[in-house]
Amino acid sequence: xxxTPIKIYYEDTDCGGxxxxxxxxxxxxxxxxxxxxxxxxxxxxxxxxxxLFTVVNASLxxxxxxxxxxxLIVETSIEKLRAASFVVLYKIVxxxxxxxxxxxxxxxxxxxxxxxxxxxxxxxxxxLTRG
Numbered sequence: 001x002x003x004t005p006i007k008i009y010y011e012d013t014d015c016g017g018x019x020x021x022x023x024x025x026x027x028x029x030x031x032x033x034x035x036x037x038x039x040x041x042x043x044x045x046x047x048x049x050x051x052l053f054t055v056v057n058a059s060l061x062x063x064x065x066x067x068x069x070x071x072l073i074v075e076t077s078i079e080k081l082r083a084a085s086f087v088v089l090y091k092i093v094x095x096x097x098x099x100x101x102x103x104x105x106x107x108x109x110x111x112x113x114x115x116x117x118x119x120x121x122x123x124x125x126x127x128l129t130r131g
Contacts, residue, residue, distance in 0.1 A: 001076065002035035003073050003074070004027075004030055004034040004035075004073070004076065005071060005072070005073055006027050006072040006073070007071050008067065008068055008071070009068070010068055013067070013068045017067050018066070018067055019066040019067065019070075024062075024102050024104065025060070027074050027090075027092060028074065028076075028090045028104055028106060032088050032106070032108075035076040035077075035088075036127075039128065039130065041127050041128075051110065051111075051112065051118070052115075053108045054109050054115070055106050055107070055108060055109075057106065058107075060102055060103070062101070062102055063100050063101055063102060063103065064094075064100070066092070070096070071094070072093065072094060072101065073092070073095050074090060074091075074092050075090065075091040075092070076089070076090055077089050078128050079105070081120075081125065081128055083119050083120065084109060084110045084117045084118060086120070086128060087105060087106070087107050088106050089103075090103070090105070090106075
């Protein structure tokens with residue numbers, strides 16, 4: 001599991017000072033990117049080689065609101081690994097008190113630069129299976 005800190009700014013919130021619901025998908029993206037890079041997977045290098053990851057499914061369950069000024073932690077882990085896809089689990093908690101705010105899942109497909117499915121490169125598969 002990788003932990004990514006997120007600070008909530010005014011721009012992240014709605015008129016009531018609560019984090020706008022769709023922003024959690026952006027926080028998932030940050031957490032996933034940090035998690036992959038921490039495992040040695042360079043998305044920029046893969047992209048140059050014509051290997052991309054695309055979200056094919058996303059689900060979120062909101063437990064409690066985050067608000068302007070909060071510091072959050074995105075906990076990211078790989079849940080399933082298939083030949084051409086993987087599933088990522090996210091938990092977002094408030095750093096100050098550990099309150100669980102959001103649970104989410106994304107299914108990521110590996111595609112080429114023409115958006116056609118392809119198998120995960122061996123180095124990506126190895127990095128995702130390492131503890």
